[in-house]
Amino acid sequence: MQIKLVSENKITQEQVEQVFNLPIAIGRDLSELPPNLNNEPVSPIVLLDNNRQISRFHAQIRLNNNRVYLEDKSSNGTKVNGKLLVKQGQVLNTGDTIIIGGYTITVVILEGGGQDEGTVIVGEAATVFNFDPQSQVLPASRLEPIPNVASSISFNPHTGILEQQVSSSPSISRSEFPYNLSFWHRPQISLREIESSGFLVRETEYLACGGGMGSFVWVDMLRIAGVKTENIKILSNQEKPYQRYKTLLKNCQISEDKRIRSGSDSCPDNIWGWPGYGLRDAKKALFSGQIGAAIGFLWQVFAEPVHADTYTPIAGDVFDSMDRESERINWQKMLEPGAILSLRQTEDGRYCIAYCSDPQNRRHYQFLLARYVHICTGYPGLKLLPDLEKYRQEYPQETGNSRTVVQGYEEHDHIYTHLEKHGGTLILRGSGIVASQVLDRIYQARKRNKNIDVIHLNRNPRSGN
Template sequence: MQIQLTWDDPITEEQQQHQFETPIALGRELAQLPTTNHGQPVSQVVLLDANQKISRFHAWIADQNNQLIIEDRSANGSILNGQKIKGQQHPLQNGDVLQVGSYNITITIPQSLSQATIVDASLSTIAQPRLSTIVAPLTEITSAAEVSAPPPSTIVFHPETDAIETQENLLSPLHRSFFPPPALFAADRVSVSALHASGYPVDEIDYAAIGGGMGSFVWVDTLRIAGVKPEQIAVLSIQEKPYKRYETLLRNCQIPRYKRIRSGSDSCPDNIWGWPGYALRDACRSVSTGQLGAALGFLWQVFSEPVLADTYTPRARDVFDAMDREATRISWDRMWRYGSVRSIRKTEDGRYVIAYSATRPPGAPNYRFLIARYVHLCTGYPALKLLPDLQNYRETTQDLKSVVQGYEPHDHIFEHLEKYGGTVLVRGFGIVGSQILDRVYEARKQNPNITLVHLSRSPKRGNQFGVAKRYVENQWEFQPFNWPKATWGGDMRSRLEASDPLQRRELLESWGGTTTASRGRWRQIVKQGIREGWYILKFGQVEKVERSANGKPITFVRNREYAGFDKIEADFVIDCTGLVSNPRDNPLLNDLITHYNLDLNPQGRLHVENSFEIKKMRNDRARMYAAGIITLGGPYAPVDTFLGLQYAAHRATESLAQFRAPNVHYIEGMRSLWQWFKWAANQAP
């Protein structure tokens, strides 16, 4: 019998969906598997868990007389549909949810779909399942050749403008196919003389930052404070403001400049020292305008969070304004160059060559080469993540208005709801889901005939590590930030750095998960919505999404309570499952990974050293570093936070100082104090 197991990866938040032939063994170590009476091969599902609540051989799923059963063989037991089972056999039905350690696994039995056609005959068109596979984490770092690339997202950032585009509307410029010249970049090391002979302009620089976002900004800021001059640095980016993409994503998910973002007081991209933090700056501004109570409130939040007060968070506009000030101080405009980077190669003389287009669309082609000895990669999220069934709906119907991704522009939804009312189906929790709910609450003040259906595969139980457990209320899992605070600079950070890639995978799976920050006002909105009936929580496995006769998306949800489907017809569906973090979805990184067969960690992200160096890209004295989400699963957990980007920048700069890179000094002692005084006085480093 073939079945399908579905769960969310607690690290990348990507949906994992695999089909297996029974019998199936689940556990932490499956070297000694049980044998079957008929010598059948056993499908293995290896689930890591640093809590060690998953036994080496934890559970057994088998087919007995055409009835699927699960047998728990663990020390701690399993949870089936919310009920604990230990050392027992239980029958399994479609849509059952099995919790093993921190994994919530939804079980689908494709063979019984023929029975479900009694409820809806259209489901008979579902494709047959694939052959069984073995799912097991990679024991160490893995070469690119051993990891297959996942299907690309259909919603990407335009390579020339950085605008959010759908693949069907995005026509890549033809010149991308022949620049750089394939013959020139075919070798592992490119001749510098051949570059000059190509006829394209060739520039040389000491340091090059590729990406130009907030990760590039904090690295360049740290370099400048460490002693590097502006004329030694080049920033290649298609966005002039380092926070442009971030601001766009915030605005699209209903967080305009005046609202507060999910960050802390001391994580300041404009200030590597973290003091004064945003809360103190907020308090000073309030005092200057005579708002003493507000000033005391900000300080109280910082000193009492999160036990006695909600965690302090800064306004988006304050973050961006502070970055503008720091950009002027470090001469960002002198270092920034418009550049759509095509490819990177090592050179024969121990450096790197970067092929890029300096053309601002729709201008004439302007291709160039930049040779640098030290390169920093921080390209950010390459695309928006769209659930497979919603992606299929959009491709089939070409309806890009009724079904949207939470990070796409979708103000039209709330404008429609405010005028006409209606139903919106939200899939995915986390910070985006909470902002959508807040926006619906505001829309209901204009039109109360609005209903929000929130769909999840299974109820939340709260992730646990040791004795610590996240608080869950009304299916929302609360945590001030996206990772426990101890991963930012405490014991968890040290433990992660000291671990090997596989141990890191275990730790991150135990610490990770989708959370949102606790806010008193917002939690009251959830309770009010449930009480008044306009906020509805639903659970189940989505089978497909189809278009109704009147043009609305219908979501078919398998309900484990009975042999059939719930049909949820909504005016709009909003996917809040997040962003794509796989570097292979970025053409530049995919080319680099493939050409140099770069090592990937067990999450399929770039393997980096504790200094965030990509060691396999060393070229004599030349060094390449990476930062941000493309290093997820490495030596630092919250890599895409403000503090995470600053931490990676600091470690990379320390590494450059150790290698005696030009003008790079350690930021410590009197140098650090003197540079802080310069920052406070807004003087150039």
């Protein structure tokens, strides 16, 4: 029998769904988990825990009289639907919530051998719930992804537009550049074959692939170190290094006058980190006569996070600062518009990047040779939950401004416009930073039309002021 365990990655705030065969052993030490239970191989789950709240062998889930049964084996206990179990057991049903240490896991019992939704865990090695940024990462070879599922939205590599991807594993056509060139399929390619291909070939010393904020920091460091602009190229389909980030902020209702979730010392325009945005805010407030505000900013920076809320900069200030640094290092002079298609190593130890300088029309293909390459392409995609995927498959006519069900990072201003004109009910699922901004936007919309109701769904009870 199989069960699905649904949890939330505390770093990305994405919902994670994994399917396991029973029985299951849970703990923080793989060596202490039993390999078998009643002569059946165990599916081991390791919950990483630096605070030692989770026992080495904390709990097990098994079948008992054809019912899914959890048995606590720990010192600190396991909570099931808020009830603390210590060295006790309880029958589990679909929708039950298990709390072990800092992990909250929802149970879904799969009847008839399971469903095809969620990541299926294969093999006998342990599954690591990796919510600790300093912990080991579960190898990709341990997971069996669902094939051909429109499971994410991401920036189109040709147009730079944020959109839903039709497939999680796009196919490569061997009839298109550069895969229509026979030499491109070898591990290393020769300069003679590149030059005789008939396509424009150029050279540079340093190449940044992506052109986002990661590329910006690397190029900024090179320029500060004295590398000349003529020795650096930046391949990107965005004009500004923060363009994609700005799009995501706009879609999740964080305008340029709002503060973003970033530290005072996280300054893409200043690799030294000093002065940070907090000190810049304090200086600006002081010279404008707002002494109280200046002291408040300094208090936040030096007292966070114990005695004060964490300081976060205003989005517009960050963008303006990056614009100033971009102008200082001549970012536009190094920027090469284009969509990166593929990369190969050359026989002389350099790298050859095949790209398209006119990606929207799929023309003007070129090669660029570089000695040093920095690849920083940003997030691979934003996950869509299975029920949203299923809804879009059933209602394909909902596109663009006709969509009534959206993911928080997709463009959805039309929904607020509709509510302001006609009123209605908004169902909001989740309670992360995006959900809070959506609620703030609905608060503004209700000033124009009070006939707007909100149903806020959370998998677990929430508390706060």
